[in-house]
Amino acid sequence: MAALRDHNRPNHNDACNSISFGTLDTNNFEMHPTQVGLIEKDSFSGSIEEDAHAHLRKLKNTVAMKKWNGFSEDTLRLMLFPFSLTSKADRWLNVHPPNTFTTWDALAKAFLAKYQIHTLQQEDGEYLGEAWDRYKYLIASYPH
Template identity: 45%
Template sequence: MPNINGAQPSIVRPTVNANNFEIKPGLIQMVQQEQFGGGPAEDPHAHLTNFLEICDTIKMNGVSDDAIRLRLFPFSLKDKAKAWLNSKAPNSFTTWNALSQAFLSKYFPPGKIAKLRNDITSFAQFDGESLYEAWERFKDLQRKYPHHGLRDWLIVQTFYNGLTHSVRITIDAAVGGTLISKSTEEAYELLEEMVFNNYQWSNERGMPKKVPGMYDVDGINMLNAKVDSLVKMFGKLGNVNSISSPVLSCDCCGGAHMSSNCMQVQFVSNYNRQRQQNNPYSNIYNPGWKNHPNFSWKYQGNQGSSSRPLHPSGFQPRPSQQENKESWEIAIEK
């Protein structure tokens, strides 16, 4: 039969000489608010840093730091990390140093160390990133891996080489030379000062002056409002996709074509054009003029023939001027 009394924790809690030593529930709750679960996105170094800050808030005579840390650390773990601690053999950790080293070895493997170290040494400023933003991002990489082992002068040189060309020119002009020619301490202080000035200048520039009596409307909201109004407008007009193409209809024959392409219209047009070209009374010259009664170029080869002009069949000769006169006009002339 399993015996609960035989289960021993992996952490050996040091003895405390103080009789009134007690960890307050409020302190335990503070530790539990920053629990570490062992996920790939969690930072073990940041967890230890936050945990030590909480532990340093309590000091008692006759109570060592290890006694407080070893008692509180299990409350700071959850999920996989808590299962890892419970899986260790009983009495595995007797000091805080041994426990913290085992914790970092578990959740800070060599592969992760190599990646973070490479992120530091291959640092490069992003496009559109300010000097302040680049400096803070570079320091965040160092905080994720505080034991990177890089010398201070290499840290400064790595950051300087990772900046864009225009930013390096600005820094060199500000220091009156090249930044890497300065000492490590001086170069670091100059960077901190320039970063601070860049941060202040960016904040002042990023605060637009507001005009009294005007509302500040976000551009995205305005665009969304316009899109909504257009959608409503098209909704009232009906579905755009349902609009059919116009149906062609001829005004002459009713066929499915334009009136200008109708065969009947073209036939009538060609017929009228041919009649006009042979009209002897047309105002425009055409071959029919040779049949005009008032023109004399018609061939008169046969003198004995009648002088009456010939007319094409189907045409009546125009009456002469004499024939057009009324009888009373003729009587006056006589």
């Protein structure tokens, strides 16, 4: 039986394992650092000024720029998504239990539920009707 202190030790295998992309044949797979750099360049921190929907759209577009044989775009999005997060958003991803997200759709829905709609605030000088229109846009853009 393990001692209680052993359960509190960090394990490098637990790092960002909230995302699972199943078994992959990585023999023919190599990602160039510049491709990861493209993802990191437009990172999302979870601040109120950021647009979560736009972040996911940019990630999808960046992944679609290059094809890797044997890998679906959804799998590539799952693999690259952690590189697109910093600060609060990175912490949000890492607190989920192992294998929480096994599909891109599930991850995108959870991410938008956390960072999209609840962060809406009426901007300085913005009319209530304008804020309401933005809210309706966010609701409509949420993947159902």
